[in-house]
Amino acid sequence: xxxxxxxxxxxxxxxxxxxxxxxxxxxxxxxxxxxxxxxxxxxxxxxxxxxxxxxxxxxxxxxxxxxxxxxxxxxxxxxxxxxxxxxxx
Numbered sequence: 001x002x003x004x005x006x007x008x009x010x011x012x013x014x015x016x017x018x019x020x021x022x023x024x025x026x027x028x029x030x031x032x033x034x035x036x037x038x039x040x041x042x043x044x045x046x047x048x049x050x051x052x053x054x055x056x057x058x059x060x061x062x063x064x065x066x067x068x069x070x071x072x073x074x075x076x077x078x079x080x081x082x083x084x085x086x087x088x089x
Contacts, residue, residue, distance in 0.1 A: 006077060006084035019089055032060040049076045
């Protein structure tokens, strides 16, 4: 997962290391994670590309199934020929 995120990630107080810790905590806590994305649109903003999408994240934690729905904006930047997430998680 972290291979998709730039080590230069910066969004308010979030950094690459904070995202890494948060994702490790989530992966350890959840028994099952299923992410569905839909209604995706891509926009170019200067040197960045912004993906706007709706999502549904369903998961099982402590034997209980639950889900979260929402809309997100994720920003990508191309460095050394590879697109990486730099903002929006």
